[in-house]
Amino acid sequence: MIRHRIFILSLVVSIISANARAQHLPAFKPLRYDEDYSWLKKDSMTDFYKRMKYLPLSANGNTYLGYGGDVRFQYFYSKNEAWGDAPKDDDGYILTRWLGHADLHVGKHFRTFVQLQSSLANSRIDPSPVDENPLELHQAFVDVSPVVSGKTNLTFRLGRQELMYGSQRLVSVREGPNNRQSFDAVRTILTSGDYRVDAFYSHFVKAEPGIFDDGFNKNVKFWGAYLVRNKMALVHNIDLYYLGLWKRNATFNDGSGTETRHSVGTRLWKSNGDWKYDMEGLFQFGKFAGKTISAWTASINTSYEFSEARFKPEIGFKAELISGDKHKDDNKLQTFNPLFPRGAYFGLAALIGPANMLDMHPSVSLKLTDKVNLGIDYDMFWRYSKNDGLYAVNVALIYPDGNSGKAKIGNQLATNLGYQANDFLYLQGEFTWFNAGSYLKEVGSGKDILFTGATVQFKF
Template structure:
């Protein structure tokens, strides 16, 4: 109760007294408060926190920030009624705090701690519970730092995210964000930017400062973005390499080395937005050859001239699954390190062996309140493969039935963001189990509800 009261006091304080600053970034290290050296406001504690000069020239400075998030969730028939059940609900809390040190134009160091707690959660996973860790700790060396040309070398523990976050994401939806230990080279010139990186995934544990990078899970690759391209506006081209020593799929277990090559086309006009992506995966798993793929389209049209500015959107995905158990091939797609709430925050299933059709409608009830309603229809792509969680753990095997229908999901969200510092969300999800789910387990329908309160500073 004390934590909730403290959060309420902080919410009121920031909502009433904090002056306006640029919007917070999903990647907090992308924020830049150097403009405050020209700010004439005196005796402002928040300004001092965001820009604390360490030299008379103000070229050396440190910036502090963070976020506090509380969530209450209630789930009836979690995992379709299989496994431990909780009839009382549970509370997730997450605390992120960071310090960002800048030494002129050519060096910076960024450190961030994370504490993710799960109160009342039955058998919490590392995605929910991670008491205290050094989430990020890296140094940037700005070899070239000009307006239209940059070359930056980053070394240390860091968050990674690319494109639509279908393969590499910060995993902000779940309670515990993910990070990597590695080195990254970032380049840009005019409208073209590119990253080259090599990293090891940081494994979360339930102790204090005991997270460590894993040699068992490695990620490397390159990612290029071309902006202001003719007609298509923006295009991404990428290669991602992945190695896991202990992989497991419906068709067996063993060492996995997987390569992903893909492209993404995306853009936005006054009314339209679009995002299309296709990629192919190859490599080897145990003694099998990998040949997997996915293609998706996400488009929406916003009626700006109508009241509440309704937007109609549609998303469709086809994601390959294994064709035959026991042969010398594996066609199961691996989403690598995706955002956790891939098909909504209920996080029922992950993007593997799936066909998904997803219409939605959203309304801007006011400048600070949005209402979203979406409906998802799921089928297995291959009747010989099972379905998987977002972390590729097999939920149900593929041989329980030849039926492909997984189920339908109805979700609604009411989001209120009164200012850049505060965020509230009320949500509800109902998942109607299909024939495959009913044949594979208890097969009950899922109801999921939650409320989120977040403070950014």
């Protein structure tokens, strides 16, 4: 253990020292396999870090190996966790996550990517698979790219891999929680000019409590097609998609059973400039335990940055309507299923998920310096249907409807202070206060939650 820590410390010092002497490198991507370091073939200024990202294995340099990773330490303390219905924890807990990958390119047409993940929850009372997964093969896939050109690229990908689409409302790597999620999938990726089309069929990888025991999961199947068109007139960018889900065992306020759900949606977005927006709407249909599924959601997320003002304040507003079940014990299910969304959906504390929800969410952020950012947001939550319950991010039922006539879930005030020390090191502190509403007071203890956390993350 001591040798291991010394090695990590030496690696951190070496990388930061190399970064101080060299030009800034491209930013790390949310999907680490999307990073491209082939340009280092033409870079005559080599150092320890660049040799780690691009290690030529052939005379012409077209076959090369690269390494990378991510180390994250987090401390969290929550007063009145689960609104007072969870076991009391006076000390808090520590989450650690280790990710390491190797990326082998053999010419332009073949590539393999392998990544290990270790997620540990120290002093966490009854940790869930989202918190802890000791050591697993997180990703391991091969790419075959028969078409590679400046304008058109076609890739076939087979193996365990992360998936991420759009704003991550439906399909995400789940970066916020300790354990990122992946899929055993076959996938086709076509890019041509301003178009990108993905088609895939997969099985969700279920996290198990042991080491290297996340086997093939036959109980959850996920498939779909996702089209992105960039640089359009008026709307700027548009996504069109179809996503299919089959779960052997699903549970909602209206019962349990097998779920087959189809989602069809579109997204309009603009992510650059002072004015930004992200608007999305989708409809879901299918079958659940003999019932007919008819669910939907609509959201708008817009912001404006005063880029010429001091601290470059950015004011944002987000609102969502997310359907819930209208009548219990009938032949229909209107509860929306967010599929595989990002973990911190409504704020960093990730207390509730996007199902049966009306949400209004103003926010403001400030760039105090080039490296320090402050964010403040205020969330207001109501149940969309009083005959449906409250759900977690993973669609687990937190509280049933409880025959409560109250719609108000509560209000949430959150703030975070982030410091980007350099290209590799990021630190963040966060605080969340959730003021429990009348519904939570009726169906549970209904105590206010205070949640604090600190994060240190190092990527290389």
